[in-house]
Amino acid sequence: MCGDIDAFMTWFQSNGGTVDLHAMGITEFPGSGRGAVALCDIPADYTLFSLPRTLTLSTRTSSLPHLFGLNKWRAHKLHKGWVGLILCLMWEDACAHEQGNSISEAGLWSPYILSLPETFDTLMFWSEHELEELRGTSVVDKIGRQDAERAYHESLVPAIETAPSLFSPHHLPRWYSLEAYHRAGSRILSRSFTVSRWTSQDAEEQNDDGNDEAGAHDSEGELEANEPDNANTSFGSAMDVDELTPAEDHEDEDEDEDEDDPSDIAMVPMADLLNARWGGENAKLFHEPKILRMVSTKSIKKGEQIFNTYGDLPNGDLLRRYGHVDLVPLNADTNAARTAGVDSHINGAIATPGNPSDVVEIKANLVVEAVRARWETKGNGERDIAERIEWWLDEGGDDIFVIPHPNLQIGISYELPRELISFTRLLLPSTDFESVLKKGKLSKSKQPDAEVLGVLEEVLRTREAMYAGGTVEEDEQLLSSSSASFTTRRRHATVVRVGEKRVLRIARDCVKLLFEALQKNENRAGKKDRQNGSSDGGGMKRGAGTAEPGRAKKARQ
Numbered sequence: 001m002c003g004d005i006d007a008f009m010t011w012f013q014s015n016g017g018t019v020d021l022h023a024m025g026i027t028e029f030p031g032s033g034r035g036a037v038a039l040c041d042i043p044a045d046y047t048l049f050s051l052p053r054t055l056t057l058s059t060r061t062s063s064l065p066h067l068f069g070l071n072k073w074r075a076h077k078l079h080k081g082w083v084g085l086i087l088c089l090m091w092e093d094a095c096a097h098e099q100g101n102s103i104s105e106a107g108l109w110s111p112y113i114l115s116l117p118e119t120f121d122t123l124m125f126w127s128e129h130e131l132e133e134l135r136g137t138s139v140v141d142k143i144g145r146q147d148a149e150r151a152y153h154e155s156l157v158p159a160i161e162t163a164p165s166l167f168s169p170h171h172l173p174r175w176y177s178l179e180a181y182h183r184a185g186s187r188i189l190s191r192s193f194t195v196s197r198w199t200s201q202d203a204e205e206q207n208d209d210g211n212d213e214a215g216a217h218d219s220e221g222e223l224e225a226n227e228p229d230n231a232n233t234s235f236g237s238a239m240d241v242d243e244l245t246p247a248e249d250h251e252d253e254d255e256d257e258d259e260d261d262p263s264d265i266a267m268v269p270m271a272d273l274l275n276a277r278w279g280g281e282n283a284k285l286f287h288e289p290k291i292l293r294m295v296s297t298k299s300i301k302k303g304e305q306i307f308n309t310y311g312d313l314p315n316g317d318l319l320r321r322y323g324h325v326d327l328v329p330l331n332a333d334t335n336a337a338r339t340a341g342v343d344s345h346i347n348g349a350i351a352t353p354g355n356p357s358d359v360v361e362i363k364a365n366l367v368v369e370a371v372r373a374r375w376e377t378k379g380n381g382e383r384d385i386a387e388r389i390e391w392w393l394d395e396g397g398d399d400i401f402v403i404p405h406p407n408l409q410i411g412i413s414y415e416l417p418r419e420l421i422s423f424t425r426l427l428l429p430s431t432d433f434e435s436v437l438k439k440g441k442l443s444k445s446k447q448p449d450a451e452v453l454g455v456l457e458e459v460l461r462t463r464e465a466m467y468a469g470g471t472v473e474e475d476e477q478l479l480s481s482s483s484a485s486f487t488t489r490r491r492h493a494t495v496v497r498v499g500e501k502r503v504l505r506i507a508r509d510c511v512k513l514l515f516e517a518l519q520k521n522e523n524r525a526g527k528k529d530r531q532n533g534s535s536d537g538g539g540m541k542r543g544a545g546t547a548e549p550g551r552a553k554k555a556r557q
């Protein structure tokens with residue numbers, strides 16, 4: 001077990017924290033570090049532990065901003081993004097490890113800091129070679145190492161150099177290095193909560209609920225149901241906080257009303273010892289005027305793990321923020337899938353567990369590339385495409401399309417993202433852009449026509465080729481390998497790739513099946529026309545690149 005958990009428990013309880021030690025214990029879970037376990041059957045709405053807000057560690061509770069000087073703190077932009085909290089954690093780390101600190105406020109969180117992990121498997125710590133295994137997945141662009149390091153060099157280092165009494169020059173190489181900065185950043189990324197200030201509005205809402213703030217939750221150690229409904233849940237599904245925002249991103253000196261308040265981001269001792277599993281949440285952190293309270297959200301059997309939620313993220317995001325991946329049985333409804341005609345892949349999906357939140361991101365430029373060839377002999381090509389893209393963006397359209405994991409509980413959904421279909425249709429030369437401009441909108445069509453399907457097939461094929469590794473089956477084969485060179489990081493990267501490739505394959509199947517359905521309808525319409533003695537379009541067979549959208553629509557009616 002990392003850190004001294006006994007010293008931490010003693011510190012927690014002697015500083016206003018309460019833990020029901022009959023109900024909850026901290027233990028080691030193979031593969032996921034420490035976590036909380038139910039020591040007896042626990043009913044829903046039961047308080048497992050609570051702590052005063054003052055025990056959370058944030059730029060609001062740390063004495064460092066005051067000791068440094070609030071004006072100076074702002075001048076160095078330490079009040080923006082995460083860099084201020086990172087510095088507070090680095091300072092606490094230095095105070096916890098170095099003896100003889102003369103500053104009385106220093107080291108208040110030492111037993112907590114000493115209980116935290118020192119090493120991480122999050123993507124920030126992966127080498128280029130290891131990251132290559134994730135090529136093609138959307139997470140690679142989200143690591144943000146350069147932005148983070150710019151904040152270190154441009155905000156943090158100049159700030160600490162101005163205050164040698166707080167940041168001893170002897171401590172700089174060990175406790176204020178780039179490595180220490182990344183360690184603090186990763187501790188925040190994988191363990192922090194959003195704990196907003198208790199406002200008068202919160203108080204009014206609570207009073208409207210008829211809650212007795214002071215007395216209702218005073219039930220330390222007793223197996224009685226509490227009333228979490230009367231408190232507010234911690235923001236954003238507990239752990240779900242925004243990623244690091246470098247100070248440079250916020251040039252304005254004035255606070256933006258809509259901007260998240262970085263002083264809301266807090267380390268919450270004890271609450272950050274809970275692991276999470278996709279869909280497995282059985283406890284949640286609630287906040288009240290003076291305390292935070294971890295409450296069971298359903299009954300938990302003795303011996304079961306007590307799980308918080310990290311927001312049921314896709315595996316790529318879990319790996320980036322927390323350094324692990326989640327695999328759960330996908331529980332596909334085989335009957336629904338069979339009706340939909342996709343037995344083989346559904347069966348594949350059932351056999352191997354996965355993460356139902358996995359998605360595939362398609363950048364708009366892939367669509368642009370695929371459409372470009374269709375413009376070669378028509379219009380002004382580049383200029384027309386550019387005009388349409390501009391219109392799309394002006395209308396609030398996105399430049400990344402997200403293909404979700406199909407809901408296997410209810411069978412495979414054949415719907416491709418509507419935005420992706422609309423964008424593809426908009427860019428095709430057969431779309432009358434003048435008419436779109438006149439109407440101010442694209443005509444709505446839930447299902448793509450054959451021409452759009454042709455482009456989408458090309459886009460999805462190109463997208464598939466962007467991934468490292470082989471086919472889904474080859475990557476799955478790798479996952480069953482026990483070779484020593486197949487490290488945990490490689491395994492995790494392969495899990496992320498396989499998850500996305502599966503979603504992509506189902507999307508490609510979807511395009512194929514929609515295309516076949518169009519052709520079937522068309523043949524049926526042709527047969528009817530022939531029976532009626534009509535000569536046009538009867539029994540025409542088309543490939544993806546040659547179909548006419550108007551005709552396809554007619555065939556569907």
Ligand SMILES: C[S@@+](CC[C@H](N)C(=O)[O-])C[C@H]1O[C@@H](n2cnc3c(N)ncnc32)[C@H](O)[C@@H]1O
Pocket residue numbers: 031032033034035117190191271272273274275276277321322323324325326
């Ligand atoms: C908030 S901490 C939870 C406490 C942590 N296990 C510890 O030992 O301090 C989050 C970290 O726990 C681990 N973790 C949480 N849930 C996990 C899971 N389902 N599988 C593997 N590791 C998990 C990951 O290392 C993650 O970064």
